[in-house]
Amino acid sequence: MKKLFTLVILFAFLFVSANQNSTAAGNRNYAEDIQPFRIGLKIGLPNIAGGAFEFVTPFVENKLAVNASLSYIPFTGDNSDETWTFVFWDIGLNYYFFNKGKGLFAGLNYARLSVSFKEKNMNGYYTGPEGTQVLVTNGTGEVTLGADLVQFIVGYRFIWGYFTLEPEIGYQAGKMDNRADVVITYSGGKAREQKEVPGSLGLTGISLGIMLGVAF
Secondary structure: OHHHHHHHHHHHHHHHHHHHOOOHHHHHHHHHHHOOEEEEEEEEEOOEEEEEEEEEOOOOOOOEEEEEEEEEEEEEOOOOOEEEEEEEEEEEEEEEOOOOOOEEEEEEEEEEEEEEEEEEEEEEEEEOHHHOEEEEEEEEEEEEEEEEEEEEEEEEEEEEOOEEEEEEEEEEEEEEOOEEEEEEEEOOEEEEEEEEOOOOOEOOEEEEEEEEEEEO
């Protein structure tokens, strides 16, 4: 997973760097013809809802694009002292088969999602710095569990003027981390622990999404 993520980041850096080295005239024509920047709202699974971005590079006759998305969704439980936070982000590459920066495409993404649970007014003994037991009074506890995913997607990008629509469907493979991070914050500092997660949950299955936004 880490090697794939590093490779995707390297490709994205090379693509953006190459675009910056293009001539000014070439950049103007390129931007007018392709509308390489696409920004909007993406709704689907597993991201739920969040921002999305795509940049069409000059490579492979303007058919190769870098994409990314980010979702951050906090919500409060039945008890006002309890809050949940869902975070999802991905980065990857899209290849357009027939047209420059639009139409039918296939993509490969690396994704990371995490769910955090936070509770206030916690009391009890917890493992503090250097493994010592610390008595916590009115502390705040947070548990975070994450997952790494690889996604293969197929979609179609429509562009009408400055408006863009992009539905997609895909297949993803990954699993939840086998350890959950536990952080207890109190007046004297922070107590950190890692808890084993028995039987790490697999996340293999279908992914869906639709992106609405602007192209320029």
